[in-house]
Amino acid sequence: MQAPDGWRLGRRPALDGLRAIAVVAVMLRHSMLLDWLPEHSFLRVTGGSLGVVVFLVISGFLITSLLVEEWDRTGAIDFRAFWIRRALRLMPPLAIYLVALGLYGAFVRHDTGITTPIIVATLFYVANIAEGANKLSSESLQVGGAVWSLSLEEQFYLLWPSFLRNVLAGRHPLRWVLGIVGFGFAARVFLELKGLHGWTYFLLPPRLDELGAGAALAVAMHRGWTPSVRWRAAVGPLLVAVVAVMYLQRPGHLTELLLVASPIVALLSCGLVIAAVQAPGFGTGILSSRPLVLVGRWSYTIYLFHQLAFAMVLHDLPRLWPPLQFLVGAAIACAVAAMMRRFIELPAQRLKHRFDRVPSAGLSAERVPDPALA
Numbered sequence: 001m002q003a004p005d006g007w008r009l010g011r012r013p014a015l016d017g018l019r020a021i022a023v024v025a026v027m028l029r030h031s032m033l034l035d036w037l038p039e040h041s042f043l044r045v046t047g048g049s050l051g052v053v054v055f056l057v058i059s060g061f062l063i064t065s066l067l068v069e070e071w072d073r074t075g076a077i078d079f080r081a082f083w084i085r086r087a088l089r090l091m092p093p094l095a096i097y098l099v100a101l102g103l104y105g106a107f108v109r110h111d112t113g114i115t116t117p118i119i120v121a122t123l124f125y126v127a128n129i130a131e132g133a134n135k136l137s138s139e140s141l142q143v144g145g146a147v148w149s150l151s152l153e154e155q156f157y158l159l160w161p162s163f164l165r166n167v168l169a170g171r172h173p174l175r176w177v178l179g180i181v182g183f184g185f186a187a188r189v190f191l192e193l194k195g196l197h198g199w200t201y202f203l204l205p206p207r208l209d210e211l212g213a214g215a216a217l218a219v220a221m222h223r224g225w226t227p228s229v230r231w232r233a234a235v236g237p238l239l240v241a242v243v244a245v246m247y248l249q250r251p252g253h254l255t256e257l258l259l260v261a262s263p264i265v266a267l268l269s270c271g272l273v274i275a276a277v278q279a280p281g282f283g284t285g286i287l288s289s290r291p292l293v294l295v296g297r298w299s300y301t302i303y304l305f306h307q308l309a310f311a312m313v314l315h316d317l318p319r320l321w322p323p324l325q326f327l328v329g330a331a332i333a334c335a336v337a338a339m340m341r342r343f344i345e346l347p348a349q350r351l352k353h354r355f356d357r358v359p360s361a362g363l364s365a366e367r368v369p370d371p372a373l374a
Helices: 013-030 042-074 077-108 116-123 127-132 139-144 147-169 175-192 199-200 203-223 229-248 254-276 282-287 290-297 299-316 324-348
Strands: none
Touching: 013 042, 013 254, 013 282, 013 290, 013 299, 013 324, 042 077, 042 147, 042 203, 042 254, 077 116, 077 147, 077 299, 077 324, 116 127, 116 147, 127 147, 127 199, 147 175, 147 203, 147 299, 175 199, 175 203, 175 254, 203 290, 229 254, 254 282, 290 299, 290 324, 299 324
């Protein structure tokens, strides 16, 4: 059962730094800077969309690593314990976010478009389906539209442990996981050629190539594949390549975004993950810097609250220069995330270990790897 080379995930600060870069790209895409940036700016066009791709690859890698390591320790995957741990990680910040969203729509700004069905869709993690079916108003998307990807990831968490347990129990698990990547890309192509851009963007099946790419990397590394140490020097070039893909993506070309740019960024993100989990080098040292690591650890709550923070700055404060508006909104989101981390998330995470079948190698709540968005 033990991985041949004994590789273990542990705490990899550079992965937190990578998540920080991804969440900043998403925040820039959702901010008031859109009206200030040039029309064809890559951040205006695709920065947030491709930032989500980076998140999904990291998420697939992290969650699969945790599940493979549980299998290696115990010879099984405890589904009940896994889902309880996910609920402890995800639900407390989400519940507080939904309360804040409801109060803001009820008492501060009445034109947000936030309704009870939208809150219910978010609470039950089907917001991505609602968005794909165009059931959410443009006003609600400006305040709470980022939750669709959290719904998508939760659907992945619901299904993935069972599939992974079955393939780990058999031969050639990596081939099966790569098959999921192929299935996801085939679903992406099929839906896109049918002109169903919303379904391609928001549903789980066409996103399985991105989540699966990270998962395949995790299985490969836990089953003996050792990347060359030269990956340590690849962080900078890979980040430049990701930005180049974002910049070259043309506005309005959704098919190009979904069938070309997103898969390319997913592959580049796998390279970034490989570089981030290697021994420290210049690139990983930057990603492991304390500011980026903190933002990465806060990324789930920042992702939840950033659009609400931007709405407050844009509509409820005196008019400011757009870059200053962005900084104020980002500061509010980070402050909320820091308080939530301290008083809500870490206490909840300490309860996770009550549901561990085997103690997780002495990791504290602060050291347990978090999924990318959750």
